[in-house]
Every structure is written in C-alpha cells, then in structure tokens.
Amino acid sequence: MYYHSTRSPMPRVDSAQAVLDGLAPDGGLYMPESLPAFDWQTCLQGTSLQMSTAILSALLPDIPRMEELVRRAYTGKFETEDLTPTVKVGNFTLLELFRGPTSAFKDVALSMLPQLLTAAKAQKGMEQDILILTATSGDTGKAALEGFHDVPGVRICVFYPHGGVSQVQRAQMVTQEGCNVAVCAVEGNFDDAQTGVKNIFAACRDRELPFRLSSANSINIGRLAPQIMYYFRAYRDLMDRGEIRLGDPVNFSVPTGNFGDILAGYLAKKLGLPVGKLICASNANNVLTDFISTGTYDRRRPLLKTTSPSMDILVSSNLERLLYLLSGDTALVAQLMQQLKDEGAYTVPADLLAKIQAEFCASYCDDARAEEIMGRVFRDYGYLCDPHTAAGWAAAEDYVTQTGDHTPMVVLSTASPYKFPAAVLTAIGGDTDGDEFCQMERLSRLSGVPIPGNLSGLQGKPEKHTGVIPKEKMLDFVLSL
Ligand SMILES: *Cc1c(COP(=O)(O)O)cnc(C)c1O
Numbered sequence: 321m322y323y324h325s326t327r328s329p330m331p332r333v334d335s336a337q338a339v340l341d342g343l344a345p346d347g348g349l350y351m352p353e354s355l356p357a358f359d360w361q362t363c364l365q366g367t368s369l370q371m372s373t374a375i376l377s378a379l380l381p382d383i384p385r386m387e388e389l390v391r392r393a394y395t396g397k398f399e400t401e402d403l404t405p406t407v408k409v410g411n412f413t414l415l416e417l418f419r420g421p422t423s424a425f426k427d428v429a430l431s432m433l434p435q436l437l438t439a440a441k442a443q444k445g446m447e448q449d450i451l452i453l454t455a456t457s458g459d460t461g462k463a464a465l466e467g468f469h470d471v472p473g474v475r476i477c478v479f480y481p482h483g484g485v486s487q488v489q490r491a492q493m494v495t496q497e498g499c500n501v502a503v504c505a506v507e508g509n510f511d512d513a514q515t516g517v518k519n520i521f522a523a524c525r526d527r528e529l530p531f532r533l534s535s536a537n538s539i540n541i542g543r544l545a546p547q548i549m550y551y552f553r554a555y556r557d558l559m560d561r562g563e564i565r566l567g568d569p570v571n572f573s574v575p576t577g578n579f580g581d582i583l584a585g586y587l588a589k590k591l592g593l594p595v596g597k598l599i600c601a602s603n604a605n606n607v608l609t610d611f612i613s614t615g616t617y618d619r620r621r622p623l624l625k626t627t628s629p630s631m632d633i634l635v636s637s638n639l640e641r642l643l644y645l646l647s648g649d650t651a652l653v654a655q656l657m658q659q660l661k662d663e664g665a666y667t668v669p670a671d672l673l674a675k676i677q678a679e680f681c682a683s684y685c686d687d688a689r690a691e692e693i694m695g696r697v698f699r700d701y702g703y704l705c706d707p708h709t710a711a712g713w714a715a716a717e718d719y720v721t722q723t724g725d726h727t728p729m730v731v732l733s734t735a736s737p738y739k740f741p742a743a744v745l746t747a748i749g750g751d752t753d754g755d756e757f758c759q760m761e762r763l764s765r766l767s768g769v770p771i772p773g774n775l776s777g778l779q780g781k782p783e784k785h786t787g788v789i790p791k792e793k794m795l796d797f798v799l800s801l
C-alpha cells in the first residue's frame with residue numbers, strides 16, 4: 321500500500337515514510353492510493369486497544385509490531401481502560417475524548433504519534449534524532465509534550481504566546497518534566513509563534529543540523545489515523561446498550577477546527593463502519609458551515625475570539641484530504657489549494673459539492689447559545705460539558721430539528737469542562753471571581769464533578785520552563801537545543 325500527496329499521484333511513498341515526512345514534498349497531505357479492505361465487524365468485537373491495533377495496522381502496514389506500540393502508547397495513561405467512554409445524556413450519546421493524561425482530546429492521537437514516529441524511524445534505519453517543533457495556542461502543546469517526553473531518539477520544543485494561553489494551560493506546559501523537552505514563551509500572539517515556527521522550518525531546510533525537524537500537527541497521517549478508533553468504540557457501546565444492532569447507522573456531531581477529528585470519522589465510514597451523517601459543528605468562526613452549505617470556502621474574514629478557542633480557525637487543513645477522497649482528482653485539489661493561497665477563497669464544482677453534502681451537514685453556534693446549552697444540559701441532566709462540546713450539541717440539535725432524522729446521535733466531547741472553568745461557571749450560574757484554580761474548585765463544589773487529577777495537581781509543581789523570548793530569537797533558541 322502506497323501513499324501520495326493530495327495534490328499529485330507521484331511520488332509514492334510507503335506508510336512509514338509518510339509518517340516520517342508529515343507533509344508531502346509539494347505541500348499536500350499524504351493519503352493512501354486506495355483504502356485497504358478492512359474487517360470492520362471483527363474490529364468492533366475488540367477492546368479499544370485491539371480496535372486501534374487493527375485500524376492502524378491496516379492503514380500503516382509498513383510499521384511493524386503495532387500491537388506493542390499501541391500498548392505502550394495507552395496502557396495506564398487514560399482514566400478508563402476503554403480510553404474514550406460514552407455517556408448517554410438526554411437524547412444524545414456523548415463520546416468523552418478528554419479522559420487522557422492532559423484532559424484534552426488531542427491526547428488520543430498524541431499518545432500514539434511518538435510510537436509511530438520512532439517505529440517509522442527505526443524501520444527506515446534513520447539514526448538522527450527527530451526534533452518536534454510546535455507552536456501552540458494551548459492544548460496541543462501540552463498533549464504533545466506529554467506524548468513525546470522521554471521518548472528515545474526524539475526531542476520536543478513547544479512555543480506558546482506569552483500571555484496568550486490560559487493560566488492552567490501555561491502551568492501544564494511550564495511544569496513539564498522530561499529530559500528531552502523545551503518550552504518557551506514568545507512575545508507576541510499565536511500567529512507570531514506559528515509564523516516563527518514556519519520560518520524555522522524554512523531556515524533549516526538546507527542546513528546541516530544534528531536533528532531532523534518534524535511537527536506534531538494533524539497534517540501527519542500518524543496523528544490522524546489513531547483518531548479513527550473512537551468512532552468504532554462509540555458504535556460498539558451503542559450496540560452493547562441495545563440502542564442499535566450491527567449494521568444500523570449512527571450519526572456523529574463533531575466540534576471542528578482543523579477538520580482532523582471529523583475526517584477520522586469519515587475514514588471510519590470508508591473502512592466500513594455504518595456511519596450515517598457526519599455533522600460539522602463550528603463556533604462563530606463558521607467558514608466550514610458556509611462551505612458545506614454553499615461550496616465556497618472563503619477565509620477572507622476576521623478571526624473571532626470565542627469561548628471555544630480550539631475551534632477559532634479560518635483554514636482547516638484536513639479539508640484538503642476530504643476534497644481528494646471525494647473527487648479522486650489531485651489536479652483539482654492542487655488548483656483549489658493554489659486558489660486558497662492566492663485569492664483566499666475557492667468554489668468546488670457542483671458534483672463535488674453534492675458528494676460532500678451527501679455525507680456531511682454543518683451548523684454553528686455563537687458563545688451565547690453555547691452558554692445556554694451548557695446551562696441547560698447541566699440543569700436537565702446534571703452533566704457538565706465544555707464550550708466546544710456545547711457547539712457539537714448545538715449542531716446535533718439543529719440537525720434533528722431541520723431533518724427530523726432520529727438516527728442515534730453521538731456528540732463528540734472534546735475537552736474537559738475544567739479546561740474552561742470561567743465559561744462553564746458562567747453558564748451554570750456560578751461566579752467567576754479569583755484565578756482559574758479557584759474557579760476549578762468552585763466549579764467542582766457546585767457540580768459535584770471531580771477535577772481531573774492532572775489539573776488539580778498542577779498548583780505547587782515546580783516551574784521548569786520560564787523563559788520568554790522575542791520572536792526574532794526563536795531560531796537561535798532551537799539551534800541552541
Ligand atoms: C483541537 C480541538 C478541536 C478541533 O479538532 P480538529 O481535529 O482540529 O477539527 C475541537 N475541540 C477541542 C477542545 C480541541 O482541542
């Protein structure tokens with residue numbers, strides 16, 4: 321099985337190389353030439369770890385000993401053995417993706433990626449260390465640090481905007497332990513940090529360095545593929561509870577930013593899982609809602625700051641993979657991406673839009689509606705959800721109202737409510753005095769939901785990474801590692 325860029329059928333590389341490269345040489349994203357035949361019914365019978373092993377072995381066949389890698393990635397690191405439990409709340413089933421070591425849904429993928437990367441490196445006989453370089457607006461940085469710390473042959477460096485992440489997110493990062501980690505604040509905003517990282521990649525392209533640069537974001541197929549598992553997990557839970565029988569469709573509503581999570585759901589469907597509609601949920605940054613309803617993707621608009629910051633995004637990179645999967649036309653994808661770059665917008669042909677709309681629906685909600693939903697879900701069902709999950713809930717409600725389709729609905733829950741205590745407190749009628757740690761305590765008192773151990777244990781942990789640098793010094797910082 322070979323991979324190639326979404327923008328060109330050549331060159332072809334094997335799956336280990338695709339994981340090592342991350343981005344394809346022409347700037348496109350790696351996709352398999354064709355998806356493998358997959359025994360999805362047998363996959364459904366396994367534990368979460370067995371599901372992961374089956375899916376990852378099928379998609380990344382050149383990476384050996386997958387079972388061992390999966391075991392190493394997940395054993396003992398998540399709150400529950402099934403990794404991503406489901407809870408029935410009202411008419412919907414919530415798929416809790418935030419039970420990992422940093423209380424972020426990105427833990428599912430970023431626990432696995434280091435194992436895949438080191439195995440791919442060994443398979444290719446690569447001796448150089450890999451340096452993972454990441455700019456973060458909060459959650460990704462910590463989840464990546466947790467996944468990569470003390471992994472042999474890999475180092476990791478995370479930049480975050482000084483004053484631009486929450487108090488808890490900062491505490492999570494600056495207290496990170498490990499012999500191969502660096503964390504540094506950059507004077508500027510997230511875009512400055514991200515541009516700085518891109519510039520470092522460019523500046524290092526032709527340099528002799530003691531390491532090879534790589535990134536941990538969801539353009540890497542090794543980060544996307546581990547996310548397919550939890551769609552199977554949720555489906556199986558619904559079977560076990562007698563809500564569906566094998567073969568019945570299930571709809572999924574997915575709080576969406578970079579389009580990685582929801583694309584994993586589409587890949588689950590392509591592997592055979594009976595997925596009905598995939599509902600793309602956005603906040604007030606509703607580029608994707610517009611795109612899925614009109615076929616025009618237009619990023620020429622201001623980026624709004626919302627209470628669901630992980631969805632504050634104007635360019636959803638993994639959408640490119642969907643365009644390729646549904647059109648099979650690399651030349652078309654290359655042309656659309658060029659247009660996006662040059663003009664800031666593109667429109668897909670009508671037949672492609674029809675294919676997109678056959679699989680996906682979209683809806684968005686603003687902060688006020690998310691707040692109303694968090695409050696209502698807590699009052700009616702005693703369940704505390706975060707603002708991202710509330711956006712997923714809103715889109716699920718919109719879908720049911722608009723279509724009357726009562727197929728069982730799974731709403732993906734992408735963050736612990738304790739990651740966004742002020743917004744959640746406001747929604748359930750608590751006051752937001754004090755710092756974030758006080759807010760977490762108050763939220764726990766009011767709701768009776770315990771604070772995840774990894775967050776409550778942060779206060780009093782020694783700060784190890786307190787540096788702040790101007791953005792011009794980012795390259796020097798990396799070269800000094
Ligand atoms: C990253 C993230 C998302 C968006 O996921 P994508 O795969 O980028 O679409 C949604 N919610 C939370 C809390 C996240 O951290």
